[in-house]
Amino acid sequence: MLSSYLTLAFRNLRRNGSYLLINVLGLGIALAFCILSYTQVRFAYSFDQWHPAAERIFRVETFKTSNHLLHGTCPASLTEVAAREIPGLEAATRIDSRGVVVKLGENVFNQQVHFVDENFLDLFQFPLLQGQARLSDRDALLISEDMAHKFFGGESPVGKTLTLYADLEAQRKTMTVSGVFKNTPKNSSLQFQFLTHLENQLEGDKPIRYDSWKWFVDAGFLKLSNPADAPAVEAALQQYIAPQNAANQNWQAERYRLEALPAMAMNARDVRWNNLSNGIPPSAVWGNITVALMLLLTACLNFANTTISIGNRRLREMGVRKVMGGTQRQLMFQLLSEAGLVCVTALALGMIVVKPMTEWYNATWKHIDLHVSYLDNPPLLYFLAGVTLFTTLLAGAYPAFYISGFNPSKIFRGAFKFGGASFFSRLMMGAQVAISLAAVVVGFSFARNAQVQREADLGYAGDGILGVETQDLALLNTFNAAIRQNPKVLETARTRHHAGFNFRQTEFSWQGQKQESLWFEVGKDYMPLMGMTLVAGEGFSAVNEAVGSEMEVLVNEMFVREIGGNAPVIGQMLKFDTVSYRIAGVVKDFMTDSPFDPKSPVVVHCAPESKFTYCIVKTKPEDLAAVHADMETTWKALFPYKPFTGFYQSEVMAEALEVSDNIAMTMLIFAFVILLLTVSGLFSIVSLNALKQFKSLALRRVLGAKSGEIAFQLNRNYLMVIFGAILVGCWGGRFMALAMMNSIYKIHAGVQGQSLTMGVLTVLLAMLATVGVKLRQILRANLGDALKAE
């Protein structure tokens, strides 16, 4: 029986080529998105899972007393002490990092170097490609295969030397590459290129005391004998609150918490000072699933609509089958098996299409590395079987039930036809329109957001700004003096903190209450150069280069709103530790970091010269590249053994703009596909409706109806549905776009009326064009034939 069904299905599909093409394409693309989403979910939840003892490894995190926020750092000595004293702990290990100048021959590079305990690779599995780990050897260095290629090209680096801290004469250390490890996978929270022993980490010119309670490491891990002991171990860790707080008055710990290694990446965004890789944002995971489901739903609705529309041709067959002894159940099974055949064909297409789609996705999102393989991936095969069955039922059940349900007597009488105006058909079409409108609104909103971010008022003049960073004041001053000789350089300023690059987060006392804000220490020329404007007060009364603005600070508008309660703050006092500062003025809000981070209250203090680390350079926007090139040339001439650390200020927004552009492009493609599917579904329904009304429309024409009246007659059943769908689509699109933007950015353009209007107009235009094509066919139809047809 099944083979008979399939034979019939093949022949039937061959006869309806355009129907097959539209649905296989629609469902194929939707299923490809489903596979991509599934693969991304697997990737998102695969972070750190491959370590053999992953279930038994926990990160120690710390709640800070002052703000009750969870921090990723932990006191340097905590894990070691705990491993010695708390039963049930097998091992402890730590990881810390800093930027280090690494030199080979005449080549110098700024690199992030990670410092670990010697048992680090006993707990975590990062395969070695060459050499040995030798982390207990203080002179040994492990490098990644990327770094091996960067520094040594095709040669084996094992046994060769690299100089660390090359820019600091006293601390310079020659280390031997003992091994090369495979690049850390992108689904690893621990990302590193250089690995060496903790004792090689310096503070100033001395090794850091990792047995101190004062120093915090990037991350501390404990390996438990039994993961079920985690609550008991966490409780026992609280005994180390007291020694930590006694040793560090400025950073009081409230509580320690254990985070299981496999859960770390997904929760990383809730952790301040995480220092490790954040994993994939949950919003990206759920956003993709939503997109895939919307696409699949639209494709299924389209499939159902087009199946019903060609179902008129199958009515006689259904009637005959019933009188030959076929039950409705058997007929439904037959129609469902035909739907299944379309879905399987679509799945085959989706399985092929997803390959280039994945490559595009990986290229778009640099932190993601998705691989789709089938034969060695049974869970994916189960997923594909499940999603195909689900799609077959979703797309095929209603048409199967609908088409197989008619009484044969009515069919054989010959006058029976079903149209596209039933409640369910209208509901399906309304759902398609609403989904496509929501997709279009999301696409336009993200496109608009990217445009707004490009033109956003950052609170400072970012155009024509360049900078260079160095920790050495003498170097900074030398470079500053040299670059000022370039006639294209309009101004320079030195500063400790720089908008978009760094700041300090600090606590202070305000009217007897503990408060927290960002703390910007800048040079006296910095704010004028950056175009930061004073909106109230007079600014710093006097600035001495040696001591800075001493007892005066400026605050931003957000400080006035959030901390000052919108009351006048000028003249009020802030107390940092034991020092009190007078607020001398209010500066306009400026973007302290990037749109991914929230606007925060800011305190600006004029720092003493000794703290300066940045030289900021202003030029005309058209001279940016030339000045940047001159900065690099000047730097290399002055400091041949120091890597150039210059940057464009536009880099601050680059990532946000790239993310916005990528999302906008993805959503616009997605909206386009959905809109195409909706248009084809709409065309099917309108055609079906036109077929049903063929005679009455022809009669109306004979009686003198104009094309507008014919159009109204043809579509009147859908007007309310479309109106409702527009409302739902606008609401849904706005909701989706805002949810996605809120989860990605802290500063964004939101959903503006313009995006909604353009979305509605686009969808309406597409629908009008679709209906117009059908209307044209009706108006051109031979009236004689039409009146004969019934």
Add this chain to the structure above:
Amino acid sequence: MIELKNIERYYPTGSLKTYVLRYVNAHIAEGEFVSIMGPSGSGKSTLLHILGMLDEPTDGEFWFLGEGVHKFNERRRTEMYREYIGFVFQAYHLIDDLTVYENLETPLLYKKVPSTERKSRIADLLDRFNMVAKKDLFPSQLSGGQQQLVGVARALIGRPKLILADEPTGNLQSPQAKEIMEVFKTLNREDGVTIVQVTHSEDNAKYGNRILHLKDGRVENEELVKH
């Protein structure tokens, strides 16, 4: 075989009832060949649909092989189609996407007849109707008469006790119509199949042994045909 008692069929039109059949009483014995005649709108096709259980009377009783059809559920009705009733339609109603062979095979698939027996039964019928060479053709590749022969063969393949034919020659030329009617006659006489046909043709009606004349939904008279 068939007992109709005061069968009525009406369609509500607003608050009124439009009767298509009224007080129809009839008895059809096994092995009979009954023709139903009457002008357009007299209720012939509706009566045939009721006999074929495609439609239900709004009033009255219909007994088939001693069972009350008014008590049948969908499942029982489907069993009747599989075991006892074969249909022949004026418009043939072959399944366009199936070949002659596959059209004949379909009722047997629903009856779950084993494969070897299916092949044997189809081969017999193809041979009997001289259609062996046509078995792999699609309906669109056949003439009207050939399509109707396939339609008759399909009705017979399940070895029904009753064949209901709704103007089986309405779309055919006279020679083809005659050929089909001869087939019916043979089936009735040699195989003992009960046949009820609706026809406009006096000549075709006389192939049967009784004619029911319908007018305005009522059985106006019954006529016995002498051969």
